[in-house]
Amino acid sequence: MEDGEEREWGAKAWTYLSSVRSLSPLIQCITNFVSMDLTANTLLSAGASPAMLHSPNESPDFTPQVNALYINVGTLSDNWLPAMELAAQLASKLNKPWVLDPVAAGASRFRLKACLDLISLKPTVIRGNASEIIALAKASFPSTKGVDSSHDSTDAVEAAKSLANSSGAVVAVSGAVDFVTDGNRIVGARNGVPMMQKITATGCAVTALIAAFVATDPSHAMEATASALAVFGVAGELGMETARGPASLRTHLIDSLHGLDQTAVISGVKITAI
Amino acid sequence: MEDGEEREWGAKAWTYLSSVRSLSPLIQCITNFVSMDLTANTLLSAGASPAMLHSPNESPDFTPQVNALYINVGTLSDNWLPAMELAAQLASKLNKPWVLDPVAAGASRFRLKACLDLISLKPTVIRGNASEIIALAKASFPSTKGVDSSHDSTDAVEAAKSLANSSGAVVAVSGAVDFVTDGNRIVGARNGVPMMQKITATGCAVTALIAAFVATDPSHAMEATASALAVFGVAGELGMETARGPASLRTHLIDSLHGLDQTAVISGVKITAI
Amino acid sequence: MEDGEEREWGAKAWTYLSSVRSLSPLIQCITNFVSMDLTANTLLSAGASPAMLHSPNESPDFTPQVNALYINVGTLSDNWLPAMELAAQLASKLNKPWVLDPVAAGASRFRLKACLDLISLKPTVIRGNASEIIALAKASFPSTKGVDSSHDSTDAVEAAKSLANSSGAVVAVSGAVDFVTDGNRIVGARNGVPMMQKITATGCAVTALIAAFVATDPSHAMEATASALAVFGVAGELGMETARGPASLRTHLIDSLHGLDQTAVISGVKITAI
Numbered sequence: 001m002e003d004g005e006e007r008e009w010g011a012k013a014w015t016y017l018s019s020v021r022s023l024s025p026l027i028q029c030i031t032n033f034v035s036m037d038l039t040a041n042t043l044l045s046a047g048a049s050p051a052m053l054h055s056p057n058e059s060p061d062f063t064p065q066v067n068a069l070y071i072n073v074g075t076l077s078d079n080w081l082p083a084m085e086l087a088a089q090l091a092s093k094l095n096k097p098w099v100l101d102p103v104a105a106g107a108s109r110f111r112l113k114a115c116l117d118l119i120s121l122k123p124t125v126i127r128g129n130a131s132e133i134i135a136l137a138k139a140s141f142p143s144t145k146g147v148d149s150s151h152d153s154t155d156a157v158e159a160a161k162s163l164a165n166s167s168g169a170v171v172a173v174s175g176a177v178d179f180v181t182d183g184n185r186i187v188g189a190r191n192g193v194p195m196m197q198k199i200t201a202t203g204c205a206v207t208a209l210i211a212a213f214v215a216t217d218p219s220h221a222m223e224a225t226a227s228a229l230a231v232f233g234v235a236g237e238l239g240m241e242t243a244r245g246p247a248s249l250r251t252h253l254i255d256s257l258h259g260l261d262q263t264a265v266i267s268g269v270k271i272t273a274i
Numbered sequence: 275m276e277d278g279e280e281r282e283w284g285a286k287a288w289t290y291l292s293s294v295r296s297l298s299p300l301i302q303c304i305t306n307f308v309s310m311d312l313t314a315n316t317l318l319s320a321g322a323s324p325a326m327l328h329s330p331n332e333s334p335d336f337t338p339q340v341n342a343l344y345i346n347v348g349t350l351s352d353n354w355l356p357a358m359e360l361a362a363q364l365a366s367k368l369n370k371p372w373v374l375d376p377v378a379a380g381a382s383r384f385r386l387k388a389c390l391d392l393i394s395l396k397p398t399v400i401r402g403n404a405s406e407i408i409a410l411a412k413a414s415f416p417s418t419k420g421v422d423s424s425h426d427s428t429d430a431v432e433a434a435k436s437l438a439n440s441s442g443a444v445v446a447v448s449g450a451v452d453f454v455t456d457g458n459r460i461v462g463a464r465n466g467v468p469m470m471q472k473i474t475a476t477g478c479a480v481t482a483l484i485a486a487f488v489a490t491d492p493s494h495a496m497e498a499t500a501s502a503l504a505v506f507g508v509a510g511e512l513g514m515e516t517a518r519g520p521a522s523l524r525t526h527l528i529d530s531l532h533g534l535d536q537t538a539v540i541s542g543v544k545i546t547a548i
Numbered sequence: 549m550e551d552g553e554e555r556e557w558g559a560k561a562w563t564y565l566s567s568v569r570s571l572s573p574l575i576q577c578i579t580n581f582v583s584m585d586l587t588a589n590t591l592l593s594a595g596a597s598p599a600m601l602h603s604p605n606e607s608p609d610f611t612p613q614v615n616a617l618y619i620n621v622g623t624l625s626d627n628w629l630p631a632m633e634l635a636a637q638l639a640s641k642l643n644k645p646w647v648l649d650p651v652a653a654g655a656s657r658f659r660l661k662a663c664l665d666l667i668s669l670k671p672t673v674i675r676g677n678a679s680e681i682i683a684l685a686k687a688s689f690p691s692t693k694g695v696d697s698s699h700d701s702t703d704a705v706e707a708a709k710s711l712a713n714s715s716g717a718v719v720a721v722s723g724a725v726d727f728v729t730d731g732n733r734i735v736g737a738r739n740g741v742p743m744m745q746k747i748t749a750t751g752c753a754v755t756a757l758i759a760a761f762v763a764t765d766p767s768h769a770m771e772a773t774a775s776a777l778a779v780f781g782v783a784g785e786l787g788m789e790t791a792r793g794p795a796s797l798r799t800h801l802i803d804s805l806h807g808l809d810q811t812a813v814i815s816g817v818k819i820t821a822i
Contacts, residue, residue: 034584034600036308036349040474045520050474052308053381055351061382061415075584077603079353079627107601108609141609198806200588200598245803246593255519258472310582310623314748319794324748326582327655329625335656335689353627529793532746 005273009187010266013227016213017265021047025067025215029208030054030084032074032103035201038250039072042205042232045258048212054083063090068215069098070208071123073105073114081114088121097124097218100169101207106135106143119167124214124221126163127172127207127229130156137163157186170221172210174203178229179274182222189226190270191233196253198246206232226271234268235260279547283461284540287501290487291539295321299341299489303482304328304358306348306377309475312524313346316479316506319532322486328357337364342489343372344482345397347379347388355388362395371398371492374443375481380409380417393441398488398495400437401446401481401503404430411437431460444495446484448477452503453548456496463500464544465507470527472520480506500545508542509534553821557735558814561775564761565813569595573615573763577756578602578632580622580651583749586798587620590753590780593806596760602631611638616763617646618756619671621653621662629662636669645672645766648717649755654683654691667715672762672769674711675720675755675777678704685711705734718769720758722751726777727822730770737774738818739781744801746794754780774819782816783808 026049031039036052043050053062063069069091071084091098100123102115115136119126128136135143137159157179160171164183172180178189196202209232213224232253238260239252300323305313310326317324327336337343343365345358365372374397376389389410393400402410409417411433430447438445438457446454452463470476483506487498506527512534513526574597579587584600591598601610611617617639619632639646648671650663663684667674676684683691685707705727708719712731720728726737744750757780761772780801786808787800 032600033307033581034588037311037474037585040308041521041524044472044474051378051381052306052349053378053385054349055384057352057384058350058382061384065381065416075600075602076606077631078605083351104599104601107599107613108606110603110605110609111601142613198592200585200592243803244800245806247589247799247802247806250589251521251525251799252518254521255517258519258521307581311585311748314582315795315798318746318748325652325655326580326623327652327659328623329658331626331658332624332656335658339655339690357625525795525799526792528795529791532793532795 006270007266009271010269012223013231013269014262014265016216016224016227017046017231017260019216020212023216024049025212026051026065027068027070027208027211027215028053028063028066028087029070030087031070031072031204034074035072035204038201038205039208041254042257043208043212045254046209046212054080056083056086059087059090063087064094066096068096068211070211071098071118072101072103072204072207073111074103074204076111076114084118085121088118092122097211097214097221099123099125099127099207099211099214101204102126102128102132102136103204105132106141109141112139112141123169124218125170125172125210125225126167127174127210129174129203133163133171133173134159170225172225172229180222180226180229185222186274187226187271188274189230189233191230191268192236193240195240195243195246195249196236199250230269230271231260231265232257234265237268238264280544281540283545284543286497287505287543288536288539290490290498290501291320291505291534293490294486297490298323299486300325300339301342301344301482301485301489302327302337302340302361303344304361305344305346305478308348309346309478312475312479313482315528316531317482317486319528320483320486328354330357330360333361333364337361338368340370342370342485344485345372345392346375346377346478346481347385348377348478350385350388358392359395362392366396371485371488371495373397373399373401373481373485373488375478376400376402376406376410377478379406380415383415386413386415397443398492399444399446399484399499400441401448401484403448403477407437407445407447408433444499446499446503454496454500454503459496460548461500461545462548463504463507465504465542466510467514469514469517469520469523470510473524504543504545505534505539506531508539511542512538554818555814557819558817560771561779561817562810562813564764564772564775565594565779565808567764568760571764572597573760574599574613575616575618575756575759575763576601576611576614576635577618578635579618579620579752582622583620583752586749586753587756589802590805591756591760593802594757594760602628604631604634607635607638611635612642614644616644616759618759619646619666620649620651620752620755621659622651622752624659624662632666633669636666640670645759645762645769647671647673647675647755647759647762649752650674650676650680650684651752653680654689657689660687660689671717672766673718673720673758673773674715675722675758677722677751681711681719681721682707718773720773720777728770728774728777733770734822735774735819736822737778737781739778739816740784741788743788743791743794743797744784747798778817778819779808779813780805782813785816786812
């Protein structure tokens with residue numbers, strides 16, 4: 001039965017990837033300096049169209065043209081935060097999906113408050129690691145070690161449900177198993193390989209991919225989110241077959257994402273309800 | 275006859291690449307965050323010496339030392355624009371060539387005006403895709419979809435001639451065929467592979483390479499520009515022979531650019547007058 | 549005898565790398581835009597935990613949590629300098645090791661003064677190329693050509709000793725041979741391959757690796773610094789075996805750093821007293 005469920009999810013994930021390839025959604029990315037290259041290349045390889053525009057001078061003209069907005073607070077500073085807030089406000093007002101990656105949410109009071117302020121602007125999806133989601137659910141400093149997850153994602157499921165309920169967002173927690181919840185249902189995605197954590201910005205990149213998937217079907221954000229996580233993980237698994245370390249894995253992952261076919265997605269995706 | 279013309283251009287392109295390798299021109303790059311890595315690596319692989327210095331506190335001391343200036347407005351913001359304008363003014367005053375990449379020129383009123391203001395500071399070369407060049411020639415908002423080209427480059431030839439005549443710059447339009455014009459003559463370069471558009475910042479990188487080529491021969495900017503576009507395209511074609519997707523193509527393209535020899539350039543370059 | 553000395557250093561270097569892998573020190577990186585990707589990936593591949601947080605709003609909360617701080621002035625601007633100074637002050641006050649990469653120190657008066665101001669905040673280690681170290685020791689503008697070294701590192705040994713004595717820092721000069729001095733002793737590391745200079749930000753990346761090594765043993769900064777330089781060089785030598793140019797070398801270097809075993813380090817490291 002689980003096998004049938006997984007194939008159904010595989011078919012769904014393939015539909016999302018096919019839609020991204022055919023529609024080439026335009027994704028405005030306001031993301032950290034470390035991840036810009038990998039994020040743009042991930043979106044391009046998946047068939048989406050990335051646009052790294054962040055200035056408050058531009059968002060009023062530009063955000064109305066995009067299909068989704070992606071905000072990532074990685075290298076946050078006080079002169080980028082208003083840009084993020086303005087773009088998020090515009091997206092919400094225009095009913096465009098927007099996705100938040102609360103990198104290292106618990107690293108400082110300033111960052112935690114920034115993330116909570118952004119969450120009040122109604123993101124469609126929030127994706128983080130266990131530590132980040134726990135920090136946001138607790139909403140108190142201190143709680144985490146840097147940008148890495150020091151909790152397992154299973155610990156964070158309750159925090160994710162709580163955050164989903166309080167924010168109205170779909171919440172995803174990355175880990176050995178990725179969990180996605182709307183506050184009520186939970187699904188688990190079991191794709192990916194551990195070495196992906198040794199490549200900087202893979203988390204940032206998959207959150208951008210979530211934005212692209214959600215852009216094609218904003219009313220099913222939970223399904224789109226789980227599908228994006230699983231598809232990125234399948235690309236990582238295929239990439240790992242020939243990788244000799246984290247840098248070649250990064251190359252092969254992007255190549256694989258670009259080349260994924262229906263069989264690889266349908267047979268590779270491992271999503272089930274929990 | 276076309277064959278003879280192509281070989282003549284091939285020999286010219288080889289001379290430019292050889293000059294870059296032997297002179298190692300110092301190129302000041304004020305470019306967007308997404309492209310910095312690929313831009314620096316492209317310049318290094320070609321034999322040039324990149325310097326990513328942008329602060330207005332530094333350009334008065336530094337720009338006089340460089341052989342060319344490269345300005346790219348990709349991740350534009352109001353605190354970077356004065357830095358671009360100051361460096362462009364210095365370069366113009368010092369008679370140093372400078373090259374503009376007007377990324378997503380039509381994405382917002384702010385960006386379009388910024389590009390037009392920079393063009394009034396007399397760039398030696400402007401390189402963009404069809405949408406960007408059309409937006410600049412029209413000088414009205416709105417006109418484009420994000421950073422990608424939604425026009426074919428052939429559509430943009432008239433816009434390019436018009437922009438070249440009004441600005442005094444050599445104008446290049448990238449596409450399936452790259453066109454280069456000084457407002458009077460037009461040449462077409464037919465190198466490169468479609469998958470290069472699936473790698474972020476290849477456009478930014480080739481514009482930096484134009485700056486390096488022009489640095490070695492500022493009085494023949496049109497020839498240097500066409501040569502840089504073709505040489506980068508040849509590196510892409512060679513890279514494509516072993517690429518399995520966009521990420522490995524990026525690696526192989528840079529490796530190929532570094533390793534290009536006389537035979538590969540002379541036999542590979544496909545430039546003709548139009 | 550030199551052979552015995554080299555093996556002793558090899559064993560020491562292996563101990564440092566093993567400590568980084570087991571302790572996973574958290575390294576706060578305030579570095580330039582060009583190098584962020586390679587720097588983070590270098591630290592991850594070595595087993596450390598990078599955190600690219602720079603805002604003065606965050607350092608008071610975050611710097612107390614880190615094991616070392618890395619500051620690199622590559623794409624310096626006047627709004628980043630106070631962030632660097634605040635983090636350096638915090639690190640010094642908290643007795644945490646911090647490492648400075650004075651990229652292009654001599655490129656402008658502003659940059660030279662910024663580097664000298666940072667040095668007054670007592671870095672544990674300073675690593676630069678010959679031109680940079682000479683510029684800092686001379687403390688006068690002008691002295692260098694851009695970001696590349698126009699002096700051989702042997703020329704810079706006297707400058708390094710002088711800078712080490714005046715600053716109290718361990719000073720490393722990269723070149724065909726890397727020299728490390730505390731102002732009294734000098735060691736030379738002879739690892740690496742010339743093509744590493746054709747990859748942008750390898751210098752920045754190895755300085756970050758120094759921070760990770762020093763984090764595990766702050767009271768022996770000279771040994772940790774020489775070991776980091778040699779280990780990175782060994783990874784480059786192994787990467788070069790299969791590289792076809794600078795871009796594949798970059799990939800293989802990071803893969804090799806991740807995969808280095810005891811035999812490769814002990815037999816590969818070439819450090820001797822001078």
